[in-house]
Amino acid sequence: MQYHTPGSFDDAATIAAKAEGVTRFLAGGTDVLVQLRADMVTPDVLIDIKHIDGVSDIAREDGGWRIGVAVTGAEMTEHPELDKEWPGVVEAMDLIGSTQIQGRATLVGNLCNGSPAADSVPAMIAAGASVSVVGPDGSRTIKVEDVPTGPGRTSLEKGEVVSAVHLPARGDNGGDAYLRFIPRTEMDIAVVGCGVNLRLDGDRVAEARVSLGAVAPTVLLVEEAAQAVIGTTLDAAALEALSAAASAACKPINDKRGTIEFRTHVAGVLAKRAAKIAYDRAGGAK
Ligand SMILES: Cc1cc2nc3c(=O)[nH]c(=O)nc-3n(C[C@H](O)[C@H](O)[C@H](O)COP(=O)(O)OP(=O)(O)OC[C@H]3O[C@@H](n4cnc5c(N)ncnc54)[C@H](O)[C@@H]3O)c2cc1C
Numbered sequence: 483m484q485y486h487t488p489g490s491f492d493d494a495a496t497i498a499a500k501a502e503g504v505t506r507f508l509a510g511g512t513d514v515l516v517q518l519r520a521d522m523v524t525p526d527v528l529i530d531i532k533h534i535d536g537v538s539d540i541a542r543e544d545g546g547w548r549i550g551v552a553v554t555g556a557e558m559t560e561h562p563e564l565d566k567e568w569p570g571v572v573e574a575m576d577l578i579g580s581t582q583i584q585g586r587a588t589l590v591g592n593l594c595n596g597s598p599a600a601d602s603v604p605a606m607i608a609a610g611a612s613v614s615v616v617g618p619d620g621s622r623t624i625k626v627e628d629v630p631t632g633p634g635r636t637s638l639e640k641g642e643v644v645s646a647v648h649l650p651a652r653g654d655n656g657g658d659a660y661l662r663f664i665p666r667t668e669m670d671i672a673v674v675g676c677g678v679n680l681r682l683d684g685d686r687v688a689e690a691r692v693s694l695g696a697v698a699p700t701v702l703l704v705e706e707a708a709q710a711v712i713g714t715t716l717d718a719a720a721l722e723a724l725s726a727a728a729s730a731a732c733k734p735i736n737d738k739r740g741t742i743e744f745r746t747h748v749a750g751v752l753a754k755r756a757a758k759i760a761y762d763r764a765g766g767a768k
Contacts, residue, residue: 483526487533491616491645494529499618499641501527507643508532509552510586512579513595531643540564545651551644555584568649569763570658570677570756574605577662580669590644593626596634599672603630603701604693605660608677610650617642627693630700655682657763659756662695663748665739672696673740676728676752678760680711687711687761692724697732697749704731707753716761724757725750 484501488494498505503526506514517523531537537552540561547564555575558564565572578587578601590613592602606626613629615622618641626647629636638644658679664670675695681688692707707727714720734745 483524483528486527486529488529488531490534491531491643494531494534494643495616495618495641497527497529498643501529503527505529507594509588509591510554510583511591512583512587513591529643543648545653547649549589549647549649551590551646552588555579555587556581558589559584567652568609568658570660570679570760571602571605571609571611571649574602574660574662574675574677577601577660577668589647593629594636594638594644596630596632596636597671598630598633598698598700599675599696600701601660601662601672601675601695604675604677604695605658606647606649606677607693607701607703608660608679608691609658610679610691612648613644614646614648615642616645621645623648627701627703632699653681655688655765656680657760657765659759659763661752661756661759663740663752671739674734674745674748674752675701676749676756678753678756680757680760680764682761682764685715687714687716687720690757692728692753692757694728694731694749694753697734697745699733702731704728706731711757716757721754721757725754728753 486497505527506525508530532552537550539550541548559576589602592600611626660677662672662675677693679691690708690711692704695701710723710727711720729746729750732746732749
């Protein structure tokens, strides 16, 4: 196995573009190293991106945030301001693993591992987050919802490396939330995850984004669920319409954690609960 420690994203992309065999980037390693130790995936080329300047920074950018690709869940939770503007994204990341995992796991690793049950991904999609990508042919920006293409797969081309996560400016009267259902109290994979992000005009929902995890081959952005609450005060009828739209979007599998029927039902329940929290956080609580 080759192990590289590039000093720039351009160098990381060049190494990845030329690499032969299985290539992995090493951020926190909480997926890569677990898969390696379990003989599930043994990389031929491992590219550690933690030696690149700025990868551990959480910085202001265009009124929003630029989050480095090595920033850990613990660093996000402990940040003095991030949680005030994007509590849903931070609480989603905070649900990942244990204290030890929190000291390593990153948003980008969670996204690029390609799990449909990845906790931070519905929250990032609801927030309208994007990622910067550096590749052999230059740089581009991709919406988070366009990154996963199936279990374990992403839209990144050979040689492309994510260089940062971008959260948009929070603006006034906005709030987000993430909830998941797991069969036990912690350290498990989401049976269903739901991120909701709302902006209010007075007490009415002016903008909404609803995202569901673990109910389809990729995390879903559910436009019909957003439309169900826009223009409403999130009253009982709106919540029922939201719930129905969320359940209707589900295309889940049966497995030992949950049946198709259970996941479909829980998606509707979580969408209502997450929307209520987001609404309260946006200032809609009376
Ligand atoms: C005990 C345990 C509990 C866990 N609990 C949860 C949980 O509750 N919820 C959950 O969602 N996950 C959970 N996970 C999975 C894992 O911790 C998360 O997916 C984590 O966010 C991965 O981040 P990482 O930095 O460790 O990624 P890594 O393992 O370093 O990388 C993961 C993948 O992302 C790719 N990658 C990393 N950085 C880049 C980059 N800059 N550009 C392109 N590709 C990149 C790698 O090539 C690899 O394919 C758990 C894992 C363990 C071991």
